[in-house]
Amino acid sequence: MKNNNNNGVTTSEKYKLQLVNNESYTKLLSNNRSWVDKQLQQDPEFFNTLAKGQSPEVLWIGCADSRVPANEVTGTKPGEVFVHRNIANVCVHTDMNMLSVLDYAVNVLKVKHVIVAGHYGCGGVAAALSNKQFGLIDNWLRHIKDVYRLHSHELDRITDQEQKVNRLVELNVTEQAYNLCKTTIIQNAWKERDDLYVHGWIVDIGTGLIKDLGVSANDAHQLGYVYEVQANEVAVH
Numbered sequence: 001m002k003n004n005n006n007n008g009v010t011t012s013e014k015y016k017l018q019l020v021n022n023e024s025y026t027k028l029l030s031n032n033r034s035w036v037d038k039q040l041q042q043d044p045e046f047f048n049t050l051a052k053g054q055s056p057e058v059l060w061i062g063c064a065d066s067r068v069p070a071n072e073v074t075g076t077k078p079g080e081v082f083v084h085r086n087i088a089n090v091c092v093h094t095d096m097n098m099l100s101v102l103d104y105a106v107n108v109l110k111v112k113h114v115i116v117a118g119h120y121g122c123g124g125v126a127a128a129l130s131n132k133q134f135g136l137i138d139n140w141l142r143h144i145k146d147v148y149r150l151h152s153h154e155l156d157r158i159t160d161q162e163q164k165v166n167r168l169v170e171l172n173v174t175e176q177a178y179n180l181c182k183t184t185i186i187q188n189a190w191k192e193r194d195d196l197y198v199h200g201w202i203v204d205i206g207t208g209l210i211k212d213l214g215v216s217a218n219d220a221h222q223l224g225y226v227y228e229v230q231a232n233e234v235a236v237h
């Protein structure tokens with residue numbers, strides 16, 4: 001790039017200056033070199049194998065929080081977990097991003113486990129519990145307020161704020177896992193095969209340990225009647 005801007009500094013020079021002066025950025029690139037060296041020492045064919053394709057058995061739908069990286073907390077390697085993350089691991093049936101990831105994971109990659117993974121101390125859930133405005137994100141967090149409304153009889157009785165946030169974290173994961181089960185993507189897959197599970201997990205950031213909420217689903221019978229869909233039948237009037 002050789003385009004001059006108004007100060008006579010080329011675009012490439014301008015970007016170069018920015019890179020040199022940003023230590024947290026350049027650290028990522030040097031860390032990458034170290035990581036590549038380490039992988040190759042352990043397995044010279046590591047990247048050749050990785051480049052051939054992926055066949056993960058797990059889809060992880062987690063929070064965007066930087067403290068809950070899917071691979072690290074599950075001790076898995078690149079290629080083993082297909083990952084989608086957003087603020088507070090919300091699964092909304094109008095979210096084309098999430099639905100596209102889910103559809104590809106279930107119908108192309110044929111994953112066996114779809115895991116909604118929340119975490120205690122989730123800032124998104126805590127924000128949803130407050131009455132403050134945070135901007136655009138308020139529209140996203142409203143989905144969690146809906147979860148609160150569904151379970152207000154239980155949550156209103158909890159007086160400790162930290163406990164209330166963490167209980168809503170659990171209920172949010174359960175409801176989002178339930179939302180996945182309502183999709184035609186999951187329900188149609190269940191009609192074709194019996195090895196697909198939807199799970200709800202919580203990562204305890206304070207200990208690093210994962211808690212299985214025990215809300216796993218493997219068929220549509222646990223759904224309310226109104227959410228069940230018939231096999232490949234689209235209503236025509």
Ligand SMILES: [Zn+2]
Binds near residue numbers: 123
């Ligand atoms: Zn979070």
